Amino acid sequence: MADAASAAVADLLGEARERTDDILGSWAERLEEEVGGRLGEALGYALRTPGKRVRAALLLAAYRALGGRSAAIAGVAAAVETVHTYSLVHDDLPCMDNDDLRRGRPTTHRAFDVPTATRVGFLLVPVAARILAASAAELRLPTRIVASMAGELFQAGGIEGMVGGQWLDLEAERRQLPLRELITVHKGKTGALIRAACTLGGMAAEAGSHLLQALSAYGEDVGLAFQIADDVLDATGTSEELGKPAGRDAELAKSTYVVLLGIEEARIEAQRLAHRATAHLDRAGVPAAALGGLAGYIVTRSS
Secondary structure, eight states: OHHHHHHHHHHHHHHHHHHHHHHHHHHHHHHHHHHOHHHHHHHHHHHTOOOOOHHHHHHHHHHHHTTOOOTTHHHHHHHHHHHHHHHHHHHTSTTTTOOSEETTEEOHHHHSOHHHHHHHHHHHHHHHHHHHHHHHHHHTOOHHHHHHHHHHHHHHTSTTTHHHHHHHHHHTTTSOOOHHHHHHHHIIIIIHHHHHHHHHHHHHTTOOHHHHHHHHHHHHHHHHHHHHHHHHHHHHOOHHHHTSOTTHHHHTTOOOHHHHHOHHHHHHHHHHHHHHHHHHHHHHTOOOHHHHHHHHHHHHOOO
16 A cells, blocks of 8 residues: 555655656747747746755646646746756856755856846746736636735745745854754745745635635645754765755755754654645645655655
8 A cells, every 4th residue: 555655655756856847848848939049048047947846846836626627737836946957057156055056956056157047036926926927827717816826936936935045044053953943944934935826726626715724734844844854964964966066055054853862753753744734634634645755755755
């Protein structure tokens, strides 16, 4: 049974990667032609950055759990991944984490230059809006739902979510945060977009508020568990395994769950959050097989 569940999660992640990468590849070609020059090339480079596509898989699973069946949902997942890509392009800049590698290849500012990468990050936000609008039209969603989805996505990617969390993360370098403050940082920096991915899947399925609340609660716990697992991997993995420099948290003297809790206790906390996430779904009557499997994958992955 465990092997079957693992295979189902692997299949879902594989599908999310294939379908999302196809859409992002098409948009990369489109932008290279529309924008042209070095900036167009850099936009295409960023959009083609490979990844696990966990957020996309969560969105697909949430959509299907609530009865959604249209293949066009992959476009919503691609919009979420575009916002995520914008955050990574900026996160890697010298003024932030100053990373040379991302997912096994040079970061955008290393492949091009800092001003170009900075512009790429900003421009990917309206690109995400275009991808979302195109997908919503294919899904034939009512205007009010499309507006709510856009609000959910860009609030998660802005100052009340990802941007605000990144700001707090930079402010916290070289000092140790108490656990409560660390949770606040990562609910924004990492958790907001993961939560939004889950909620957007439910919105696209035109679910009611009770079910959306359950998906949001699930996504919030899974998002925090994801960050804890990342902290553990940064402390225990190799650069080859991670596709980016290992040990950067220690090098930047960042507050992490590993620093505060230790490796084993951090792993236990990630597992606890994954179980709690699935319990939110169970209580609301949301089918939890795929989403529960993804929660388990998130806290046991090796990269």
